[in-house]
Amino acid sequence: MNQIFVNKVSKWYGDVSALNEVSLELEPGVLGLLGPNGAGKSTLLKLMAGQLDASLGNITVLGRTYAQDATLFYDIGFCPEQDSLWEEFSGGQFLSAMLKLHGWGAHDADRRTKELIGLFDLERAGNRRVKGYSKGMRQKLRIAQALAHNPKVLFLDEPMAGLDATSRAFVADLVQEMGEQDRIVVISSHILHEVESITKDMVLINQGQLRARGNVYEIRELLTDHPLQLELTVSDPRTLVRVCMEYNHVVKIELDPTDPERIILFTQHQNQFFKDLPEILERGDLKLKSLHAEDEDMESVFKYLVK
């Protein structure tokens, strides 16, 4: 049963509600967990990783719960957001110790540690104490310990923080590959393009509530309160305005005072608009010179949702 079920989960810290009745179903692949700081991403991730107990609701990981079966921890990897390393250890000692805590024997743990040190380009620092590591090296070590033991489920909380461009590309590549290997990978971030480059499957969370789930286009479709903004340059903008007003999904049209050929159009159903666009152009006998979706990227969707 290679799935995660989050069933109406709520979490309170005293009087503060961190999550409110969140339900989610996760299949193998990479899922991006997006939201601004304090949205509840880390809380949800910690709940799924068995770090916290839900105040209400329940979570099943691979058909099991942490309370019933502690060996479930053998199958998960967790990379926390905050710094979480044994400072007096060398990088190699730390990875080896973490593998042993997962039940690995000394020989296998040492062999695997050498692989990981090479994998994450930590050879030169492998024997140095962790307290002398740079932020990027520490981040690499955190990610390495999370995936060292071949977990079936991987939770990565802001894994790109502190990494340089090369390392980001490497981690993105690694995460994508793990998702393709029938593993469930959940990656949280508040930096949208990072996640967008890894996966199209996203969950948007804000103020402890699940706001949307799907790829960027599906999520956009859900946002009927926040119309998609399109910039069109056509041969006769006034005719386009007249024709478009007959379509219900077009909610607003503005003429651009700086460019007489350009209009800004707002539609609530982008897919329907793109289906109807050829008909609109034909009816008005118009020539489309350019079309640009102003807010089709994740950043604008995200901005809408957290407003």
Place this chain on the structure above:
Amino acid sequence: MTKKSEIYAQGYEPWEGERGPTDPIDKIFRHPAVLIGRGTLRNVSFMPSGCFLRLGFFILVILPIAGYFFMVAISSIARFQIENLKNSETFGDIARPLAELWAQTSSETTEAQIHLATILIPSLTFSVFAMIFYGSQLISREKQANALQVYFAKAITRADYVIGKFMVIGVLTGLFTLVPSALIILLGLVLSPDFVEFISQSWYVPILTGSYWLVLTASFGSITLFFSACFDKSYMAAVGFIGFGFFCMVSSIVLGALFGMPDILTGLNWGKGIYDIATAIFELQIDFGSRLFWQLVDLGAITLLGIFLLFKKIQPVEVIK
């Protein structure tokens, strides 16, 4: 950075190694509590950084401990070889009065009492310092580094974690109880003029020392670890430990002054309680009496309360009970 093709050539195929322990010894060494204990011991910063602090550490810590072990060794050698030393030309003048003194007291002194006199005060003193400087770091440093999150993403329980920490406390207190006691016994076995006599007098001493070590580890450990779990700054944990010791001592004195000194209150004086219990252990005091009984009850209550609160403070995992 390794290329993608190389990464996957190294393999993310399912791990086929041995997960479970292969033999009973392996089972002990691979138990999560032992792994936590070993990891913690490695992670403790024993040596301060900086020239002056290191010099201070050497003068205030290393020298007294080395001096103590040296004195234990020398006094034991002298005791076991007193007859030979008495007749020696070099040490005869010093050894003869000591031999007379020893002859007067040895008939009334058991081997256990010698151990008590040798290790009790130094072990209490050194252990208090060990708790202040090292015991206070054991959880607080991990809290400060958020290492608990990584620990508890593995298949370990809070009990494993706490037992692992107690093991480290046990190592620290054992250094000042079990090690000097073992040194005395080892020297006795090698140097005692009558091997059988020595065995017959001291066979039970390791049991007594072990019992004292357990009392010291449990009581010091529970309080130190509780304060260490309360703060992410180890100096705050150390202050908490010292403060609690003073609070117990002062409250027992104040309450005693207010209400007379019923036995139930004497037990609140934590350090005195350990001292009296250790003395009772080494003197094989079977009849505890009311005062010692209440000391045991109070110390047990403080220890259990410390362990209970410690479990409460170990976060973030709440799911594994």
